[in-house]
Amino acid sequence: MCLLLISYNTHPEYPLIVAANRDEFYRRPTEKAHFWKDHSGFLGGRDLEAGGTWLGITKTGRFAAITNYRDMRLLKENARSRGELVTDFLTSELSPIKFGHTLSQSSGEYNGYNLIFSDLETLYYFSNQTNQLTQLNEGVYGLSNHLLDTPWPKVVKSKEAFLEATSDEHIAADDLFKILSDEKEAPEDQLPNTGLSPELEKAISPVFIKSDRYGTRSSTVILVNSVNEVLFIEKSLDTKTKLWRESRFEFKLKV
Numbered sequence: 001m002c003l004l005l006i007s008y009n010t011h012p013e014y015p016l017i018v019a020a021n022r023d024e025f026y027r028r029p030t031e032k033a034h035f036w037k038d039h040s041g042f043l044g045g046r047d048l049e050a051g052g053t054w055l056g057i058t059k060t061g062r063f064a065a066i067t068n069y070r071d072m073r074l075l076k077e078n079a080r081s082r083g084e085l086v087t088d089f090l091t092s093e094l095s096p097i098k099f100g101h102t103l104s105q106s107s108g109e110y111n112g113y114n115l116i117f118s119d120l121e122t123l124y125y126f127s128n129q130t131n132q133l134t135q136l137n138e139g140v141y142g143l144s145n146h147l148l149d150t151p152w153p154k155v156v157k158s159k160e161a162f163l164e165a166t167s168d169e170h171i172a173a174d175d176l177f178k179i180l181s182d183e184k185e186a187p188e189d190q191l192p193n194t195g196l197s198p199e200l201e202k203a204i205s206p207v208f209i210k211s212d213r214y215g216t217r218s219s220t221v222i223l224v225n226s227v228n229e230v231l232f233i234e235k236s237l238d239t240k241t242k243l244w245r246e247s248r249f250e251f252k253l254k255v
Contacts, residue, residue, distance in 0.1 A: 001054040001067045002145055002216075003154060003180070003207055004116065005162040008123050009138035016120060017166050018222040019176040020065060021207065022054050025214050026239045033220070033234040033247045039091050043232060043249060045218060052083020055220060056090050057232065061120045061253045063222070064089045069112025069129050070145035072195030080106075082113045089117045100124045100133040107131055114143055120224065120255070140166065146192065153186035154207045173221045173233055180219040182207040228253040 002023035009015050022045070024030070029048035036042045044056025055065040064086040089099055096119050103115070107128035114127045116136075123136040125148050134148075142159035144152050149159075158179050165175045186205035191198065209215040218236040232249040 001065050002209075003158060004055075004065050004067055004141075004143040005158060005176075005179070006116065006123075006141045006143075007139075007162070007166045008118075008136060008141070010140060011166055011171070012226075013169070014166075014171055014223050014225050016063065016118070016222065016224040017171060017176075018055075018063070018065070018220070019162060019180055020055055020220045021180050021209075021216045022218045022220070023204070023209050023215060024217045026217070026237075027213070030217060030236075030239075032218070032236045032245060033232065033249070035249075039087075041254075042087075042090055044086070044090075045234065045236065047081070047083050050081035050083055052081050052085070052087045054083060054086065056086055057222060057230065058090050059251060059254050061224075061228070061255045062090050062118070063120070064115065064117040066116075067114045067143055068145055069114060069127060069147075070194045071112060074112060076111055079111045080109045082110050085110070085113065085115055086117075089115075095119065096122050096124050097133075097135070100126055103128070103133065104131045114148065116141075116143065116148075120253075145194070152192055152205075153190045154182075154205060158182065158207050171223060173223065173231065176221045177219055177233075177235065180207060180216075180221075183210060224253070228255055 003021040005019040007017035031046040033045045041059035044053040057063045066086050103126045116125050125134045142155040144155050161179045183206045191201040220234045223231040234247045
């Protein structure tokens with residue numbers, strides 16, 4: 001996951017609104033969003049290389065998503081897959097705060113990451129770059145490949161558009177997907193320095209990335225309303241056919 005926008009308890013009808021893009025190498029095998037057979041009630045895509053996921057929600061109301069913290073100078077060899085952290089939370093029976101307190105024990109075993117996770121009653125953020133667990137208050141948050149709300153160009157402009165879209169009484173999923181489809185590159189003087197060449201930093205600066213080997217593989221919108229009804233829509237790229245497919249799920253939480 002490389003862009004995550006979240007509205008938490010700011011809308012009168014939708015306590016949780018999520019819009020997210022997953023950016024990945026096209027060669028990495030991936031399964032589109034589905035309810036996992038080996039974890040009943042667990043909905044999300046699946047990384048077929050390492051077995052985890054970048055974003056998911058359960059029928060009991062647990063939600064989690066992860067982004068990489070990008071600093072090429074800090075990469076470790078043989079690090080554990082960060083996608084397992086999302087799976088671990090969604091399949092755990094620990095409360096979010098108790099789960100969060102376990103993260104610092106293993107944080108050094110992974111390359112840089114940011115994890116946001118919730119049981120809809122509380123929302124937490126943890127980065128292994130700070131080793132700090134933070135409970136998030138009601139609000140709107142943006143996260144890319146640095147710390148929460150770091151003002152990278154893609155975060156700033158997509159968060160502004162997200163704020164506008166979620167201020168309406170009626171939330172339209174199409175409006176959120178439109179935010180996620182922005183292919184405009186950031187100005188050169190606003191690019192971050194993450195250890196990549198300036199040319200590559202610019203190529204991956206859009207909200208929606210397209211390149212020869214790497215790009216946005218899926219866009220996801222999740223709406224959870226005040227009576228615990230969930231709308232989950234994923235648009236994912238079939239890397240074999242180069243066609244985009246939509247997966248749509250609607251269900252009521254068991255809370």
